[in-house]
């Protein structure tokens with residue numbers, strides 16, 4: 192197994208020079224990263240096409256544009272985020288002031304998945320740079336063109352003692368995890384999340400785990416069904432359903448199912464009918480796993496698949512029960528099972544019994560229903576009357592809860608994730624309050 196000890200030590204030595212803590216250095220680094228992304232925009236689009244057949248529109252909207260937007264937001268706010276913050280001091284501490292100093296952890300490891308291979312590697316990196324850390328980035332081996340291009344882009348832009356890309360698969364990831372890092376940021380599946388947390392525990396390294404799970408999408412009778420159909424179809428079939436926060440399954444009130452499904456079929460046709468421009472399934476293994484699900488329930492829409500081109504048609508499955516295999520694990524593909532409900536309490540109870548979802552979407556015009564769902568189900572985050580959009584706001588930290596993840600990022604959340612908040616009490620020397628000392632009976636004592 193290759194060792195990355197030398198690389199980690201090199202980065203730690205660079206971190207200790209204090210260079211990465213300089214705000215000017217952080218800003219310049221983010222500007223360099225922005226320039227590198229812009230300069231490689233076309234190559235990135237090509238790589239994303241080779242790896243996943245992403246259209247230029249999708250590649251820009253969900254990967255390149257997302258990253259550029261995040262850099263812009265951080266650059267606009269970084270000067271205020273880095274400043275030590277004064278907080279309240281209790282009366283009992285009279286004479287002193289209380290401050291919080293954000294400080295970088297040191298050398299961070301970022302391990303990324305394949306589904307948005309550029310965005311999910313670079314968005315955490317932006318947080319690591321902003322907070323003043325050094326970073327080693329391990330992209331996914333399943334999207335090799337994007338991985339190689341990222342390695343090139345980073346190598347051209349930064350010295351490896353500051354930011355380095357290490358390409359490789361599981362063995363590489365494990366060799367990296369054998370080293371001691373000061374922070375580990377992982378995005379990927381729940382089982383691998385556990386492996387990461389175990390490795391981090393050996394050195395008590397703090398972690399962020401951005402994981403997955405089955406994200407429900409609930410449509411209640413008061414919903415605007417036509418708009419719901421359009422927004423759900425978009426969120427589900429974008430990137431061929433290979434989105435961690437895609438609506439995994441639909442839970443719809445039975446008296447509006449038929450009308451909704453008609454709108455839904457139309458929405459699919461309008462947005463995703465062109466097979467030529469539809470995103471591919473990442474690998475044959477994933478394709479075979481997904482194709483099995485097509486045997487569950489009845490096919491209401493779609494249902495075709497082609498192994499040679501790793502294409503699966505946007506599909507809707509009806510007559511589904513909780514016992515079907517499609518309901519057992521996260522689907523992560525363009526297949527939407529539809530479950531029906533009569534009473535909202537039934538929905539709450541069913542979801543509460545399952546692992547905490549990463550996202551939840553509710554379509555309803557009823558405020559009481561909205562509050563009931565938000566307050567009775569624990570999930571990472573989500574939307575009312577939309578899908579996916581919550582992650583595009585830099586003001587909303589994004590992350591899971593329970594088995595869908597630990598920690599959050601995006602916008603200021605990314606800066607906070609990669610910073611330790613150091614609490615400092617600055618005490619006066621003008622006087623000394625004696626009560627805390629043993630055997631002191633007098634009041635204020637002049638020094």
Ligand code: NAD
Pocket residue numbers: 302303304305306307311329330331332359360361364365378379380381383384386400401402403404434435436521523549591596
């Ligand atoms: P994965 O867990 O298989 O792999 C993620 C990364 O971990 C890759 O870089 C891989 O090389 C590495 N890895 C795999 N096995 C490992 C092991 N045993 N030890 C150490 N490293 C290992 O995930 P994936 O298939 O790339 O991505 C799909 C999953 O990621 C889905 O579950 C999805 O929900 C989740 N995801 C979550 C988010 C989020 O932001 N919460 C975003 C995208 C994807």
